Amino acid sequence: MRLHLRRREEKKIASIKNWTLIYGRRKTGKTTLVKSALKYDTYIIIGDVNNAITQSDEIVRIEKALEEVKRTLKNGGIAVIDEFQRLPEIYWSLIASWAPSGILVAIGSSYGIVNKVFDRNSPLLGIFTPLEIGLISYEDVLSQLNDPVLSVLYRDPWIIPFIESYDELKKRIKEFSLVAKGLIGEVFKEEERQLTDLYYKILLTLGEGVWRSKEIAGIVQREEPTITSMINKLAKMGLVSKILTLGKENYYKVSSPPLSLILYAESKYMVSERDALIEELPIGREVQFSIGEMLAKYFGGQLYYSPKEDIDVVIVRKKKPIWAFEIKMGEITKSEALNSIKRMSKVSERVGFVSLKEKPNDYGDLNLGPKELMQIAKELSS
The missing domain is CATH 3.40.50.300 (P-loop containing nucleotide triphosphate hydrolases)
Structure with missing residues (x-):
């Protein structure tokens, strides 16, 4: 495109x-x-x-x-x-x-x-x-594209000429797995580093959703301090993002949404070596953090994640949680909302719900659907 x-x-x-x-x-x-x-x-x-x-x-x-x-x-x-x-x-x-x-x-x-x-x-x-100059902000893309899922992928400009939908990414995942490794190798070259098998394994593991350095160390069979140091180097190269949590640990993820999904597919299904029909990728994870970044800017706070309480997005201002959000690709049922409110109320007085399918019912203090997300994006980008 x-x-x-x-x-x-x-x-x-x-x-x-x-x-x-x-x-x-x-x-x-x-x-x-x-x-x-x-x-x-x-x-x-x-x-x-x-x-x-x-x-x-x-x-x-x-x-x-x-x-x-x-x-x-x-x-x-x-x-x-x-x-x-x-x-x-x-x-x-x-x-x-x-x-x-x-x-x-x-x-x-x-x-x-x-x-x-x-x-x-x-x-x-x-x-x-x-x-x-990093990735394109989610609000900049969403305010022009009016597609909340594709906007997440288009945050990384290199993917824009190749796909016109999330489904196309899934269909062509084998092609992109080869492109992704080449791009990562190019990043290492410009940083005057070598893309070793260990660095690539760490990125694959992060792409699969493993974020604790201790767990990654166990998977790649290295000492945790070594892995922590390597993850920090990947962060300094712009390949990995560090997201604060309400606990003592940091949440690490591959910064680029399309790269993250491609690495997930490679780690899980070895798509570069065989033709595999991938029906679904963890796009919800990428949507969660992109929307979280946008909402943090909107409310003038900082994005946090709460893995212990299983809260998708927590917005913190002056060290105090001011909002907690549940973000879903599909609709949010009443029972799901009630369970989420119990969890979110433990960390924040104000709770909200986001659905990419339609605006949720008035379960929380703020309920956002696609139209409301678009309005926020346009306001931030104006």
């Missing part, structure tokens, strides 16, 4: 007034955002340690490309260096000598580049300000 989704980050990029490092995981739409929102004069891509690609698709030596960047900056223009993480650091002092002329926007497809640029010994320290 050829679809351009407006993102709130477009306003930030369009209003850049100083040297800026835009960073994030690969394939999150950084280049597309810059090309659509920023009125630049010069644009180059660092191809490798020796070569760059110009706006006219000409392959030139890096030195020649940087000369064009320098001229643009000295004339007070805006220049973009894409794939900045590939630029050898020997050029950094040279680039620093051009500041503060013009506006230089560097795009880095890694999180490691942030640590390097803002290291105390970096010649670029104090010259750039950082701007992270």
